[in-house]
Amino acid sequence: MKIxxxxxxxxxxxxxxxxxxxxxxxxxxxxxxxEDENVIFVYNELKIRLTFYEEEDLKLGYLVxxxxxxxxxxxxxxxxKISDVKKDLAQKGITKFTQEEFDTFENYxxxxxxxxxxxxxxxxxxxxxxxxxxxxDEFDWKFKK
Numbered sequence: 001m002k003i004x005x006x007x008x009x010x011x012x013x014x015x016x017x018x019x020x021x022x023x024x025x026x027x028x029x030x031x032x033x034x035e036d037e038n039v040i041f042v043y044n045e046l047k048i049r050l051t052f053y054e055e056e057d058l059k060l061g062y063l064v065x066x067x068x069x070x071x072x073x074x075x076x077x078x079x080x081k082i083s084d085v086k087k088d089l090a091q092k093g094i095t096k097f098t099q100e101e102f103d104t105f106e107n108y109x110x111x112x113x114x115x116x117x118x119x120x121x122x123x124x125x126x127x128x129x130x131x132x133x134x135x136x137d138e139f140d141w142k143f144k145k
Contacts, residue, residue, distance in 0.1 A: 001046070001065070003072040005113045006132045007142045009048065009063050014131035015141030016060040018052055056139060061131040070127055077127050082108065082119045 001010040008014050011024045018039065022028075028050075030042035037054040051062035070077045075088045086097070086108070097108040097117075105125075108117040114133075118126035134140045 001048075001067050001069050001071065003070055003077070003115075003127065003129065005072070005115065005129070006140070008060070009065060009070070009129065012048075012050065012060065012063060013143040014060055014139070015143030017058060020143065020145075021050065021060065053139075059131075059139070059141060060143070061139060062128070063130075064126060064128045066126045072127075077117070077124050080124055081122055082106075082117060082124055083122075085117060085124055 003009050004013075012021065018041070021041065025043060025046070028041035029044040030040075032040050034040055034051070039052040039054070039058055041050040041052070042048075043050075046065070047067040048063060048065040050060055051064075052058040053061040066078055068076070068078045072085075073088065073092050075085070077085055089095070089110075094110055094113060096112065097110050100107045100109070104120050106119045108119070109115070114130040116126075116128040117124050118128065131142075132140045
């Protein structure tokens with residue numbers, strides 16, 4: 001599954017609606033609302049969670065994945081040492097990360113691309129990517145029907 005910075009993952013493009021996603025991947029294994037009334041789709045086989053923002057006409061705005069086939073710029077991400085992943089990203093000019101720690105987990109957040117690499121025991125276990133917010137403080141939706 002190819003990660004497309006600022007756009008989404010694989011065939012999932014920020015701005016898609018639920019029906020657009022179902023047309024590509026079928027019905028999710030799980031479908032629920034979070035505390036903010038956002039709609040969440042879970043695809044077990046793909047190991048991915050999708051968030052459709054309630055305040056944005058239920059457009060796809062956030063993805064969380066732990067699929068071992070995830071690739072960013074042609075390099076695997078999941079189950080690799082964070083130092084190796086960051087080295088790969090540095091070659092593409094992605095070097096700024098804010099680091100947060102929670103118990104055994106560490107998050108490496110890059111705001112420019114709105115990505116989070118979550119690690120445990122120094123290895124990436126989860127990848128998160130969100131839709132970009134533009135200069136006008138609005139979401140930069142990439143999906144065009």
